[in-house]
Amino acid sequence: MPQAVWAGRCQRTAVLFTWCEPRGGPADGAAFGVGGSGTGVHLAEATVMTVNELMTLDPVCCTPQTPLREVARLMSSHDCGEIPVVETKDGRLLVGVVTDRDIVLRAVADGRNPADTPISSCMTTNVVTVRPETTLDECRKLMEDHQIRRVPVVDGSGACCGIVSQADMAQRASAGETGELVREVSKPGVRTH
Numbered sequence: 001m002p003q004a005v006w007a008g009r010c011q012r013t014a015v016l017f018t019w020c021e022p023r024g025g026p027a028d029g030a031a032f033g034v035g036g037s038g039t040g041v042h043l044a045e046a047t048v049m050t051v052n053e054l055m056t057l058d059p060v061c062c063t064p065q066t067p068l069r070e071v072a073r074l075m076s077s078h079d080c081g082e083i084p085v086v087e088t089k090d091g092r093l094l095v096g097v098v099t100d101r102d103i104v105l106r107a108v109a110d111g112r113n114p115a116d117t118p119i120s121s122c123m124t125t126n127v128v129t130v131r132p133e134t135t136l137d138e139c140r141k142l143m144e145d146h147q148i149r150r151v152p153v154v155d156g157s158g159a160c161c162g163i164v165s166q167a168d169m170a171q172r173a174s175a176g177e178t179g180e181l182v183r184e185v186s187k188p189g190v191r192t193h
Contacts, residue, residue: 008149012033043104051139052132054171057160062140064095064120068107071119082150084121084160092159094152096123129154140169 061084062071070082085096098119106122107114128146130139130153143151143166153162 010189039120047070049136050132051130051134051136051153051162051164053166054136055132055164056168057086057162059148059152059160059163060099061092061160062119063089064118064123066119068112068114068119068122071098072100072103072114082163082165084152085119086160092161093153094127094129094160096120096125097115097127097150097152098123099150110119127152130164131155136169139164143169 011143034088041086059080060074060078062074064085066085066086074083082097082102084094084100085098087093087095102124103114103121112121123156127153128148130142130151132153132155143149149166150166152160153164155161156167
């Protein structure tokens, strides 16, 4: 039975070395020899998963002028806890994010009227983002480092094209990776957004 060993990784492809016994010796081309032992090494490619493979495509967005009440209704009807804030709905250039927590702590707790208060008054503008080609490992690390549960995905022009949540990551990660992500994101400390 071949034994697989991860040797390294580049942007989207990992190189997998497989040790095995050649069938008829080095001459049959089944493997190339390593030393004189008759064992061989095969190279195979394995795809590294990227954000593009699990992100929610084209999430519901709002603009900085959208009233708090409307954003809260969007969160309710789309069952989400974060909404990307875009410059205009047509261009989808990301200018911030707003979470249910932002609305409660930065607006409701301050007694602001949700009917006439624009979301710009409580949104986060310094946003951590990823690109569609970002690996899941890189995305998980960003979420842990910045203690965020969701991260917007932007294209080359900065337009919001998706969003990745902690729950999305948990569906593809091992139990250990999921536990580590939840532990790191939930540590007491300063969150980026």
